[in-house]
Amino acid sequence: MPLVRLAEHFERLPGIGKKSAQRLAFHVLNMPKDRAEDFARCILEAREKIHRCACCQNLTDQPLCEICADPKRDGSVICVVEDPQDVLAFERTKEYHGKYHVLHGLISPMAGIGPEQLYLKELLARIPKEGVQEVIMATNPTVEGEATAMYLAKLLKPLGVKTTRLAYGIPVGGNLEYADEVTLYRALSGRSEI
Amino acid sequence: MPLVRLAEHFERLPGIGKKSAQRLAFHVLNMPKDRAEDFARCILEAREKIHRCACCQNLTDQPLCEICADPKRDGSVICVVEDPQDVLAFERTKEYHGKYHVLHGLISPMAGIGPEQLYLKELLARIPKEGVQEVIMATNPTVEGEATAMYLAKLLKPLGVKTTRLAYGIPVGGNLEYADEVTLYRALSGRSEI
Numbered sequence: 163m164p165l166v167r168l169a170e171h172f173e174r175l176p177g178i179g180k181k182s183a184q185r186l187a188f189h190v191l192n193m194p195k196d197r198a199e200d201f202a203r204c205i206l207e208a209r210e211k212i213h214r215c216a217c218c219q220n221l222t223d224q225p226l227c228e229i230c231a232d233p234k235r236d237g238s239v240i241c242v243v244e245d246p247q248d249v250l251a252f253e254r255t256k257e258y259h260g261k262y263h264v265l266h267g268l269i270s271p272m273a274g275i276g277p278e279q280l281y282l283k284e285l286l287a288r289i290p291k292e293g294v295q296e297v298i299m300a301t302n303p304t305v306e307g308e309a310t311a312m313y314l315a316k317l318l319k320p321l322g323v324k325t326t327r328l329a330y331g332i333p334v335g336g337n338l339e340y341a342d343e344v345t346l347y348r349a350l351s352g353r354s355e356i
Numbered sequence: 357m358p359l360v361r362l363a364e365h366f367e368r369l370p371g372i373g374k375k376s377a378q379r380l381a382f383h384v385l386n387m388p389k390d391r392a393e394d395f396a397r398c399i400l401e402a403r404e405k406i407h408r409c410a411c412c413q414n415l416t417d418q419p420l421c422e423i424c425a426d427p428k429r430d431g432s433v434i435c436v437v438e439d440p441q442d443v444l445a446f447e448r449t450k451e452y453h454g455k456y457h458v459l460h461g462l463i464s465p466m467a468g469i470g471p472e473q474l475y476l477k478e479l480l481a482r483i484p485k486e487g488v489q490e491v492i493m494a495t496n497p498t499v500e501g502e503a504t505a506m507y508l509a510k511l512l513k514p515l516g517v518k519t520t521r522l523a524y525g526i527p528v529g530g531n532l533e534y535a536d537e538v539t540l541y542r543a544l545s546g547r548s549e550i
Binding site: 164165174175178184197204209212247250 | 359361362365369371372379381383384385387389391392393397398399400401402403406415440441444
């Protein structure tokens with residue numbers, strides 16, 4: 163029965179349980195016909211048309227992504243992130259005007275991901291070509307994120323480019339009481355004058 | 357960009373926020389091709405092939421739904437529910453062996469839904485035709501659910517069929533402390549000997 167199969171598809175998506183999947187399947191059933199058709203088309207098109215940007219490896223349906231193609235973006239700074247989602251997160255701040263480089267993963271011996279599986283070569287090639295002055299390491303503050311940042315910093319050193327990383331500290335609106343020891347220590351050691 | 361449009365489709369689904377929608381869209385992007393194609397096909401097929409059962413109005417892709425077509429189900433009892441989801445909930449108990457009737461809504465003057473928009477006529481026609489002995493009102497314990505059950509009970513009375521409704525009480529595994537007054541009162545007045 164197609165309804166059961168549709169619910170199974172929803173259930174396989176991350177963060178959706180059996181009951182939600184069922185509710186979503188019934189919702190699709192009650193959608194206007196053209197919207198359901200567009201939904202189905204988007205699933206197929208997203209897979210067919212989306213590929214990596216030739217420059218920064220972010221996802222796009224153009225040869226170059228919007229950010230790489232934008233002449234107003236500062237090409238002297240590259241922010242290195244793990245995933246395309248991270249690019250969206252930085253773009254939401256509206257405060258970053260440089261470019262990006264998406265690694266599509268982190269070095270993780272546990273998961274069998276070595277440096278050669280990430281888009282590091284492509285990043286190194288961009289440094290002289292685009293006259294990059296600074297590379298900001300914006301990988302997640304996890305073991306893998308740290309290891310990848312360190313590894314990359316070593317590769318970048320001989321190229322004479324400045325390498326920085328995001329500040330660690332208390333999240334804005336967060337509560338000191340609930341901050342873990344490591345975060346608190348990092349916030350303390352990274353303190354600045356006011 | 358198809359990815360953004362796909363995320364917008366996910367966001368329109370009930371209970372999915374902006375961030376989850378984005379995560380789901382990226383997930384679809386990384387799906388195996390055949391699974392994404394099957395997902396899209398299921399959305400279209402669910403809408404095209406699923407319709408109401410000619411007898412109980414439950415959703416099905418056959419002329420008669422599985423339950424109505426099953427000769428082992430007891431045709432003398434009909435459980436009246438609001439939605440097809442409720443049928444699934446009862447089927448999960450594996451303890452109900454009668455048939456169902458799906459109203460596809462409840463009487464709600466606020467939402468402009470009158471009795472004529474529900475499948476009441478179809479239910480009344482089944483009583484003599486199928487030799488029904490008992491109709492169980494299994495609408496939700498809300499104002500609309502109660503009103504619909506009362507209205508339907510009145511219609512059924514002249515047909516000489518027994519009309520019952522679900523027991524109210526403390527949910528199994530629930531805590532007395534957290535039960536609201538009405539539920540507690542209903543549990544008290546519906547008490548039985550042990």
